[in-house]
Amino acid sequence: MHNHNGQDRAVGRGGEEENHEEEEEVETALCSLFKHALQGGASEVASGLSSNRHSFGSAWLLLQFIKQGKIRVPVRKLDLSACTLPPRKFFLLLAAFCNSTEELSLGKCAFEGSASPLLCHFFKMVEATRRRRGNAGEIKGGGSCLKTLIFTGGAESVPEVVGAIAAVPAGLESLELRGRLLNPPLLLRSLGAELEGGGKLRGLSSLRVVMDAEGLYGKGTGEKCASRSREPVSDRMPSSDAVRSSFSNSSLVEDSCVKLKREHARLERLAFSGLSCCTQGIGFVPVLVRRRQFVALRSIELRSCVFSAECFRDLMSALGSGGVKVLEKFDLEGSSVCVPISVNRGGRAGRDVAELEMVDESWVLLSKALVVETLPCLRELNLVMENGGNGALSARSAGLLLSSLRNEKDRPPLLESVGLKLGCVSSSDAVTLLSSVPSTQSQRKFLYPFLKILHLSLRKNEALAFFNGLLRDWEGEGAEGDGGGKRGCLPVAELYLRIVAGGDESAAPLAESIRTGLFQSCLRGLTLTVFDDLQSTPVGIEAKIRLLKALGEGPLPMLSFINLRRQNLDDGDLVMLAASVRYGNLGGLRHLNLGGNLFGRHGIEALMGAVCGGGLRFLEILDLSRTRAGEGMEAVAAALSSDHGFSSLHSLHLPVCRVDDEGMRSLSSAFCSTSNTIPSLTVLDLNLNFISSEGLETFLESLLPQTLPSLQCLLMHGVRCNRHTARNLVSQAQAEGKLQSLTDFVV
Structure with a gap:
């Protein structure tokens, strides 16, 4: 009997060994399969498998193998923003989180229902691991702990987001919030609590908040389809009452802003997109800058934001206060200033004059701030803003700004890249924008060599001055040396021209400028537009023919946008345009x-x-x-x-x-x-x-x-x-x- 029991135990051990060998063979085969799949990019493959319900098991196995070191391929980025798994399965994936992952993107399913407490638990696990293993350089396998955290997709309630921010692991370098997921004033208080003193975000170097159209203007007001051309932010302004009820009250701003001690201000990048001073409290930014709470700030990016006139003035005033000495980048691309409409005593509606003057004052303040003593490190300045809210540069303000950029006596910053959108400019300033000055050197010397992006709207007289000045300048140089071989080397990299109701007088020099090749390497957009007033006329027949011929005589490889709306183009004109297309001159459109x-069948x-x-x-x-x-x-x-x-x-x-x-x-x-x-x-x-x-x-x-x-x-x-x-x-x-x-x- 005893012998039989021993034999049974031996057989059992043999069966276990066989099962173990089979498991190892299966595991080896799976690892080989995963290694082959990861040749297309470990981060992309892991993120793709994790985002699909049907590949959940494969994603979990892959992350486990990487975590255990059986597959030695680092997953630097893990994007779970599109994941639709239920909370328990989703956090089963996060439990297999790789030590090598530096950037983690989380979507809506990380906040919904029972997911919120599980997310906080996951963050505690990450922080506990960081404490056990010391700093990021001591992690097994040479990996590093989580550095960048991205929340995207939206949450149904603000407390979910605030709770998640309060639970984020210490040591993050970058935090990004995207979508319709926050109430900015409440969010700012939450961020302030973590940034202040010994908070978990005290080491944060980059903070970025991106609101989508639904989050900015309310549910259901975003675009319903791509057919409706995207309106400028300023064309979808809140009401004047909403503007006036913005964060103008100083106590409310102070309550919403981040209150930091100077020795803890390590933030280097502040990026907000799609926020509104009227509803989201973007007005806290000038307060922070003026109080010198972000002394290490190198980049301020406020893209597609809506400012009130007062907030915009405060922002420009804060830049001139000297509180951001190390600022290298100031970016307002796509943003706008909302000037409310008021009714005068005569019953006519128009923009509020006092607020328009306030906007004008803002540009003057910026012009004064552009000196090396105030912004010594500024290298990139992007002022390509929307004009629809009448917050654009006036001719006087544009002149002051351009003067401050070119006046060497006032010692402007050593700018490397400047983007401007000028909706109104004087003839004298228009002439100087892309013109060169006499120089003893072999290369041309431009007044604005740093001007890289230029959106220029010109009326009749200004257009004449601009094009004729360019032609005189370049024809004079073309007579020397290689007979014009230097043409096409304008300093600007992206030029967008909008000719407003110029008629023949402005279209003819435009055609000549295109024909001579001045814009070959820089023209990105061309618009001829007609206003509905008595002085507005479309391009005449002769000038129109010259312009269409010019488009066919030389390639414009950078041209991506042409607007010839309401220019009385007939079949013959379209035949000429078709010739330019056939020759490949407009291949980049x-x-x-x-x-x-007016064209029909033949055109x-x-x-x-x-x-x-x-x-x-x-x-x-x-x-x-x-x-x-x-x-x-x-x-x-x-x-x-x-x-x-x-x-x-x-x-x-x-x-x-x-x-x-x-x-x-x-x-x-x-x-x-x-x-x-x-x-x-x-x-x-x-x-x-x-x-x-x-x-x-x-x-x-x-x-x-x-x-x-x-x-x-x-x-x-x-x-x-x-x-x-x-x-x-x-x-x-x-x-x-x-x-x-x-x-x-x-x-």
Whole structure:
């Protein structure tokens, strides 16, 4: 009996060894498989597996193998922002968090419901690990602890975010908050508590807050579809009452701002995007700067923010206070100043004069601050702001700012890169912007050699001064040496020109400047616009021909945007433009606006023929609204179905274009084959056309499930089609597997 028991135990041990060997073989095979997959990038593979419900098990195994050292590949970044796992599974993944991970991105599922306490527990685990292993350099395998934490996607309640911030592990270097997930005043108090004194964020060097459109203006006010061109922030301003109720009360600002001791102010980068002084308390920034609480601050980035006039003035005043001596970058790109509309005694509405003067004063304060004694380290200045709120530079303010930048007697900072958006500039200043000055050296010497980005809006007289000054300057130099070989070396890297109601006088020198190659390496955008007043006239026939010929005589590889709206372009003009496209001179265009013109079938056929040859293969937005483009829908369909045509197009605008049922049948031919999928098209605008239910039905029947896979917005408002019938037709098409991405159908 005893022998039998011994034999049984031996057999049992043998079975266990065999099972162990099988497990090792399976583990080795899995490791080999993962190593092969990780050749495409460890961070990308790990993040991709972790974000999918179906690959949750594979993601957990991969992270475990890396954590145990069985796969020696560091995962520096782990992005879980798109993860949709339930809380317990999500934090089972985080339990396998790799010591080598330096950047962690967390999404909405990290805050929802029962996830919030689990997130706090995870942060405590990370902090406990940091304490056990000392500093980051002593971690096994040479890895480093978490340095960057990104919250993105949004949370339903503010306490969830505040609680997560209070629990973040000590030692973070960078914290980023994105999306509709916070109440800024409450958030600032929470951040202040952690930054102050011995708080967990005392070592933070970068703080970035990015609000989306929904978070800034309230739920449901963001864009519903990409077809509606993105409005400047200033065009979606809050009411004047909201502006006046902003953080103008000093006690409220003090309560919301971060109160730091100078010896603990290590923050080097402060970046806010999409915040509003009116609703999110961006007004705390000037307070911090003026009180010298961020003495180590090297970068202030306030992009796409909305300032009140008072807040903007306080910000510029704070810059001149000397509280940011080591500041290297000041960036206001896309931001705007909201000046409320008031009604005068005569009953006329207009911008508040007092606040406009306050904005003007702000620019004067900035001009005075641009001296080496105040901002000795400033190297990058970006003032490409939106103009819609009438907070733009006036001609006087622009002159003072330009004078301070070029006046060597006042010792301006040693700037390396400056971006300006000048909506109003005097003729004398316009001449100097890109002109050179006499120099004994072989190279040209410019008044503004640091000017790298320039958005310039010019009226008739200013445009004449600008272009004629350039031509005189460069023609004089071209007579020496290589006969103009130095042309095309303007200091500016990105030039966006907007000619306002100039007529023939400004268009002719513009055409000559393009023809001579002055803008070959820098022109990014060109707009000719007409205002609805008695003095505004479109470009005349002769100047228009010269301009269109100039576009065809030399390549403009950097040009990405052309707006020729309402310039009376007829078929002959479009034939000339098509020649420029055919020759490849406009091959870099991303956005082409030809709306409001006179061309019809012949012009469209010429342009689309050039497109079929690959002349606009990178075009993303085409606007043919309020033209007779509907007469040439066969040519449009041919360009859409061509292999070399609109391969990158995502927005096609054809409202008020005389598109009828016959045109819809022609358009249908572009989508009736599996080879014509047009994967990039997301917006199709057919508003206010002569389309009946029959035309829509023909179009939908021609579609295949594979065609138009990305179409999100179909606009057919004001067509000759019954609304109920149209919706039923679209619903039926979706039931057949078509238009699966469609989210916005307007009829």
